[in-house]
Amino acid sequence: VLLFGESAGAVDTSLHVALPSSQGLFQAAIIQSGSPVVRTLEAASEAGQAAVADTSCGSASDIAACLRALPVEDLVRALPGSIGIGSVSLGNAAGSYGPVLDGRLVSDTPLALIRAQRAAPGPHPAVVVGSNSDELAELLAVPVPTAEAYETIVRTNLAVPIAARTGQPVAEVTATLLATYPVASYPTPRDALVDVYTDLRFTCPAVELLAALETPSSATTNPRRYLFARRAEGRNGELPASHGRELLYVFGSWRNIPLYDPTDADRRVSSAMLGAWASLAAQSDRPAPAPTVPLVGGWPSWSASLGSTLVFDDPLAVEVAPREDRCAMWRDLATP
Numbered sequence: 001v002l003l004f005g006e007s008a009g010a011v012d013t014s015l016h017v018a019l020p021s022s023q024g025l026f027q028a029a030i031i032q033s034g035s036p037v038v039r040t041l042e043a044a045s046e047a048g049q050a051a052v053a054d055t056s057c058g059s060a061s062d063i064a065a066c067l068r069a070l071p072v073e074d075l076v077r078a079l080p081g082s083i084g085i086g087s088v089s090l091g092n093a094a095g096s097y098g099p100v101l102d103g104r105l106v107s108d109t110p111l112a113l114i115r116a117q118r119a120a121p122g123p124h125p126a127v128v129v130g131s132n133s134d135e136l137a138e139l140l141a142v143p144v145p146t147a148e149a150y151e152t153i154v155r156t157n158l159a160v161p162i163a164a165r166t167g168q169p170v171a172e173v174t175a176t177l178l179a180t181y182p183v184a185s186y187p188t189p190r191d192a193l194v195d196v197y198t199d200l201r202f203t204c205p206a207v208e209l210l211a212a213l214e215t216p217s218s219a220t221t222n223p224r225r226y227l228f229a230r231r232a233e234g235r236n237g238e239l240p241a242s243h244g245r246e247l248l249y250v251f252g253s254w255r256n257i258p259l260y261d262p263t264d265a266d267r268r269v270s271s272a273m274l275g276a277w278a279s280l281a282a283q284s285d286r287p288a289p290a291p292t293v294p295l296v297g298g299w300p301s302w303s304a305s306l307g308s309t310l311v312f313d314d315p316l317a318v319e320v321a322p323r324e325d326r327c328a329m330w331r332d333l334a335t336p
């Protein structure tokens with residue numbers, strides 16, 4: 001069994017990788033643009049109580065029965081279906097929905113559960129973790145018309161919360177972020193902000209998850225990493241490697257795009273991804289089957305010391321630790 005999912009599906013897949021109760025039910029997992037985010041039971045309870053208060057059931061003697069009897073429209077108004085992917089809030093939370101650290105099914109943070117699991121004797125499922133190079137390109141709603149606007153957003157929405165949490169001066173945090181993502185290095189200020197939030201929300205949580213999955217005792221059970229960087233060649237120019245774009249390549253679902261005929265390069269990338277996903281599903285050898293890709297040397301496993309990453313583009317390539325220097329910067333900033 002291969003378990004794989006994208007975005008919220010990646011959150012779910014990564015949680016199954018972490019949960020002791022899910023071990024042995026699948027041999028491999030692919031986590032696409034998401035990581036194991038959980039809320040505390042207290043936070044989930046507070047959110048639920050606030051939602052109930054926005055309905056007519058707040059003072060009911062049987063709140064659950066009252067909620068079940070409400071019209072769907074009333075429930076949607078009380079708990080709208082936003083998952084917050086396109087917001088500019090700090091962190092990797094996925095809005096009001098998702099797994100809860102309840103102390104029973106989820107007894108600890110998923111990363112702690114994964115580290116404990118990987119430290120124990122195997123076999124462990126083979127895991128692939130990946131993200132896209134332009135995740136927020138089509139989801140970032142905030143306007144960024146100028147370099148000054150970019151710097152204001154970085155300072156207000158990122159540097160100020162980080163400084164408040166860690167005690168570092170706001171000016172120093174702002175300077176570090178602007179030096180790591182200098183607006184002059186990008187075609188537009190918006191492109192710079194897309195890179196900032198792509199790394200914060202997706203690239204760096206993926207690297208953190210990979211580090212938790214690294215097995216101390218045996219390289220054969222280490223995870224594999226990919227970066228989807230293919231910019232599709234559409235009629236009106238290139239399309240970014242944005243959130244969810246890789247699904248067209250994983251499933252080869254070009255026919256779902258009216259009037260679009262993929263280029264040979266796009267077909268090659270899709271063929272590589274289809275083959276890799278299918279080969280991982282088909283293999284049953286333990287402890288860590290490796291997906292087959294048309295690349296000399298195959299798909300190397302990831303380790304913190306090497307950072308080998310398969311970049312899905314044309315041509316396929318293995319890069320060493322792409323963007324991981326930026327992730328080190330984010331880790332340093334998060335340390336008080």
